Amino acid sequence: MGLLTDIYNTVAKFFRPQEELDGDASKSVATNRLKLVLMQDRTNLTPKILEQMRGEMIDLLSKYLEMDKDMLELNFEQEGDQVALMLSIPVIRAKDEDEIEEALKAEKENSDEDFEDDEDESDDDEDDDTDVCVEDETDEDSETVEESAEDTEEVKPKKKRRKKKVTTPEDMQTSEAEDINNDAVQETTENAVVEE
Amino acid sequence: MTGRVIVITSGKGGVGKTTTSANIGTALAKEGYKVVLIDTDLGLRNLDLLLGLENRIVYTIVDVIEERCKLKQALVKDKKNPNLSLLAAAQTRDKSAVNAEQLKEICDKLKEKNDFVLVDCPAGIEQGFQNAVAGASEAIVVTTPEMSAIRDADRIIGLLEAKEEIESYKLLLNRVRPSLIKSNEMMSVDDVVEILSCPLIGIIPEDTGIITSTNKGEPIVNDENALAGKAYRNVAQRILGEEVPFLDLDEPKGLMAKVKNIWEKLKAKV
Numbered sequence: 282m283g284l285l286t287d288i289y290n291t292v293a294k295f296f297r298p299q300e301e302l303d304g305d306a307s308k309s310v311a312t313n314r315l316k317l318v319l320m321q322d323r324t325n326l327t328p329k330i331l332e333q334m335r336g337e338m339i340d341l342l343s344k345y346l347e348m349d350k351d352m353l354e355l356n357f358e359q360e361g362d363q364v365a366l367m368l369s370i371p372v373i374r375a376k377d378e379d380e381i382e383e384a385l386k387a388e389k390e391n392s393d394e395d396f397e398d399d400e401d402e403s404d405d406d407e408d409d410d411t412d413v414c415v416e417d418e419t420d421e422d423s424e425t426v427e428e429s430a431e432d433t434e435e436v437k438p439k440k441k442r443r444k445k446k447v448t449t450p451e452d453m454q455t456s457e458a459e460d461i462n463n464d465a466v467q468e469t470t471e472n473a474v475v476e477e
Numbered sequence: 478m479t480g481r482v483i484v485i486t487s488g489k490g491g492v493g494k495t496t497t498s499a500n501i502g503t504a505l506a507k508e509g510y511k512v513v514l515i516d517t518d519l520g521l522r523n524l525d526l527l528l529g530l531e532n533r534i535v536y537t538i539v540d541v542i543e544e545r546c547k548l549k550q551a552l553v554k555d556k557k558n559p560n561l562s563l564l565a566a567a568q569t570r571d572k573s574a575v576n577a578e579q580l581k582e583i584c585d586k587l588k589e590k591n592d593f594v595l596v597d598c599p600a601g602i603e604q605g606f607q608n609a610v611a612g613a614s615e616a617i618v619v620t621t622p623e624m625s626a627i628r629d630a631d632r633i634i635g636l637l638e639a640k641e642e643i644e645s646y647k648l649l650l651n652r653v654r655p656s657l658i659k660s661n662e663m664m665s666v667d668d669v670v671e672i673l674s675c676p677l678i679g680i681i682p683e684d685t686g687i688i689t690s691t692n693k694g695e696p697i698v699n700d701e702n703a704l705a706g707k708a709y710r711n712v713a714q715r716i717l718g719e720e721v722p723f724l725d726l727d728e729p730k731g732l733m734a735k736v737k738n739i740w741e742k743l744k745a746k747v
Contacts, residue, residue, distance in 0.1 A: 287742055308661050311624050311664055315628065
């Protein structure tokens with residue numbers, strides 16, 4: 282009887298569509314989960330650093346938008362080869378030009394950081410993945426503000442994370458200097474490695 | 478003569494480091510090279526069991542370090558192949574009985590008189606790992622197509638990269654099950670290689686023969702018919718610089734093959 286079933290199953294397999302044979306494809310779940318967890322392992326992005334990033338992003342965006350800060354979500358997501366940083370914030374209202382100008386002015390007085398540079402840099406790669414829910418979408422202004430907010434969220438994935446490492450702190454800093462975003466993070470990774 | 482010192486490591490336990498060490502060592506010795514296997518898993522030694530040498534061990538690596546015997550005295554010759562010998566780990570001590578410097582010294586001495594020194598590394602990334610890696614210039618990272626093993630392998634690769642002495646490291650993917658890969662229930666070889674971005678040195682299929690070979694204390698490379706044995710022999714060839722294509726692990730395709738499959742099953746039942 283068992284033999285007959287075997288034969289039946291084998292024969293039946295010929296006629297089943299390929300998708301059905303693929304099953305639930307748990308391997309793709311594993312691959313995606315693994316890619317994410319490895320990205321966190323490799324960059325050593327601790328919850329503390331993420332929290333700090335969150336705080337700074339709120340500061341940045343609140344110059345342009347009035348938003349529900351408690352609902353802000355910050356996540357990493359994998360899309361193909363690229364890892365994207367997804368930021369989702371419910372926007373209550375886009376600030377008008379005067380308010381933005383005021384905020385910028387206040388900020389210039391406080392520090393010398395150049396945010397204009399950041400905005401120009403990533404203008405070319407448009408990315409619509411971020412779902413910024415704009416509840417009060419009234420004028421042209423809100424559109425453009427949203428745009429620039431999205432751009433600053435873009436995180437360039439590190440293509441090649443591996444190179445032979447020299448363990449002196451000076452060398453680390455010079456070799457990793459190109460990557461401004463990950464500089465601090467990178468350093469902590471290095472330290473962790475050296476300690477072990 | 479200056480031999481090559483290769484450490485076999487993985488991070489995670491139970492992925493087949495010791496089996497791999499035993500088999501690659503045996504395969505290289507069969508090719509006529511002089512090979513020493515060092516078990517650095519102090520307190521949890523097992524390489525002696527896989528080689529069937531557990532009753533012949535008199536001195537261990539700790540005895541050598543603490544100068545109770547000469548290095549040569551502690552080397553246990555394989556039953557079948559005089560080219561292969563084992564430097565066993567001490568079973569009654571722990572990892573702190575040895576330090577990296579001492580292990581490096583032993584490796585340096587052994588590579589003068591042997592073609593290959595294979596270091597079987599304990600699981601983990603602590604002292605035992607640091608010791609095992611100290612004397613090596615090459616590494617084989619063993620992993621399986623499972624998330625936890627891959628994650629640990631990634632960690633190990635990161636640590637190996639930080640080590641100046643390690644000139645190259647390669648990936649050995651163990652316990653691959655082609656039928657599961659086919660049904661998309663297991664990560665494929667390509668998936669793993671892509672995730673770890675590490676060159677591949679071998680793909681070893683899951684083989685029940687491994688269990689019986691362990692039972693007998695006889696590495697599976699000695700079994701000419703076993704698929705895993707063949708895969709390990711190929712790994713040895715690649716270590717020697719030969720270009721050997723990876724085994725095609727896919728089950729036979731096509732109507733004829735399926736008919737043959739059924740026929741095999743029929744024969745097995747009768």
